Amino acid sequence: MFEKGLPKYLSAECVTELLHYGCKNGISDLCLQSHKPLYIKKQGQLHTVAERALTQHEMKAICQHLYGANVEAELARKGELDFRFQSDIATHVVRVNITSAFGSYLDGLQISIRLNQSKPLSLADLAVKAPLCEYMKQGRGLYLISGPTGGGKTTLQAAMIQDRCKESVHGLKVLTYEAPIEYSFDGLSLNNSLICQSEIPKNLPTYAAAVRNALRRNPDLIMIGETRDRETLTSVLEAAYTGHDVITTIHASGVVDVFRRALNYYQQSERDLVYSDMVQALQLIVWQNLVIGVDGKLIALREYLHFDDQMKQKLLTLSYRDGCGYLQKMIKEKGCDLYTQALEAYRNNSIAKATLESLAGITLSLSGDDIKELAAKQKDDPSMLLFQARKESQTSSHMKNKGEVHA
Numbered sequence: 436m437f438e439k440g441l442p443k444y445l446s447a448e449c450v451t452e453l454l455h456y457g458c459k460n461g462i463s464d465l466c467l468q469s470h471k472p473l474y475i476k477k478q479g480q481l482h483t484v485a486e487r488a489l490t491q492h493e494m495k496a497i498c499q500h501l502y503g504a505n506v507e508a509e510l511a512r513k514g515e516l517d518f519r520f521q522s523d524i525a526t527h528v529v530r531v532n533i534t535s536a537f538g539s540y541l542d543g544l545q546i547s548i549r550l551n552q553s554k555p556l557s558l559a560d561l562a563v564k565a566p567l568c569e570y571m572k573q574g575r576g577l578y579l580i581s582g583p584t585g586g587g588k589t590t591l592q593a594a595m596i597q598d599r600c601k602e603s604v605h606g607l608k609v610l611t612y613e614a615p616i617e618y619s620f621d622g623l624s625l626n627n628s629l630i631c632q633s634e635i636p637k638n639l640p641t642y643a644a645a646v647r648n649a650l651r652r653n654p655d656l657i658m659i660g661e662t663r664d665r666e667t668l669t670s671v672l673e674a675a676y677t678g679h680d681v682i683t684t685i686h687a688s689g690v691v692d693v694f695r696r697a698l699n700y701y702q703q704s705e706r707d708l709v710y711s712d713m714v715q716a717l718q719l720i721v722w723q724n725l726v727i728g729v730d731g732k733l734i735a736l737r738e739y740l741h742f743d744d745q746m747k748q749k750l751l752t753l754s755y756r757d758g759c760g761y762l763q764k765m766i767k768e769k770g771c772d773l774y775t776q777a778l779e780a781y782r783n784n785s786i787a788k789a790t791l792e793s794l795a796g797i798t799l800s801l802s803g804d805d806i807k808e809l810a811a812k813q814k815d816d817p818s819m820l821l822f823q824a825r826k827e828s829q830t831s832s833h834m835k836n837k838g839e840v841h842a
Contacts, residue, residue: 551617620632
């Protein structure tokens with residue numbers, strides 16, 4: 436019914452149909468806003484469904500259907516509501532955020548609905564290649580996953596947990612703490628592993644409290660949905676430093692920025708000590724972003740750094756400021772930076788030149804074929820790919836400008 440636009444009134448029954456429609460048609464997000472048309476997001480691209488705007492009366496009724504009769508009182512008290520909607524759709528988890536909004540019609544509402552597959556994918560399904568795939572399955576310590584909102588961080592976490600459980604010889608006791616729970620491991624063959632999922636704040640008040648709870652339960656693996664404050668990070672580091680595997684996410688703009696962002700939770704006088712604890716606890720940092728490929732589908736590009744013993748020893752001789760510079764150098768030397776991954780994807784015809792330029796933050800005057808030829812020549816030294824592309828591009832632009840001056 437939604438191919439032809441919205442009905443004259445979007446009732447609760449229509450919302451249920453809309454959720455089913457979204458799940459069947461690969462829609463990841465639904466956005467409903469007072470006095471605006473319905474927006475959907477598919478493969479990272481935003482579209483309107485119809486020109487008709489949703490009324491405030493419709494929005495209030497939809498909020499009551501999704502949350503309950505007390506939605507207005509709770510929204511007034513909390514400012515926003517973020518929750519998992521219990522739908523009859525077995526294949527997907529419906530995550531809802533309701534926020535008050537201001538517009539030309541004074542008070543309004545926005546409902547953001549995310550439709551996530553309920554069963555986790557594997558690392559192979561997510562095209563996580565060696566050596567990153569091996570790094571995500573080995574060693575004791577802290578695994579930090581980062582990236583923008585909607586960048587697939589939770590999906591990557593769930594894939595790590597599933598693969599580890601399936602490949603464990605003796606089985607793992609896994610505790611996850613999420614807000615809200617997005618993937619269910621029920622019904623999966625997990626090789627005698629046991630997974631217990633708790634929701635924040637429904638089951639425990641905070642993530643920091645969740646870590647303390649986990650340490651009393653002797654787990655093999657702890658998953659913390661998000662590390663977003665000093666108390667949680669301190670608890671996470673304690674858990675990892677005492678021999679537990681801990682997977683968590685943190686908001687940052689790259690691998691090195693993950694380190695900086697974590698240290699910024701602390702006073703400057705504390706940072707060297709926290710830096711030392713982080714270096715000893717860390718196993719892996721992954722920063723992931725989803726971009727639109729040439730086929731219109733989303734592709735994951737990942738910047739990462741594995742912390743082996745040799746790197747840790749070197750980092751422990753440096754201050755936290757010098758350590759961040761050393762990390763940036765190592766990412767480029769190992770060819771694990773985002774821009775190298777993007778150039779490789781472009782060489783393989785997975786992303787367009789405009790996407791490569793956007794990620795690199797530059798305009799390349801070289802033709803697409805010239806960039807691919809340059810990439811092919813540098814395939815044995817991938818860390819030089821973008822550097823050479825930039826250099827050749829700048830040289831080409833300089834010669835062109837020089838010719839124009841003489842003309």
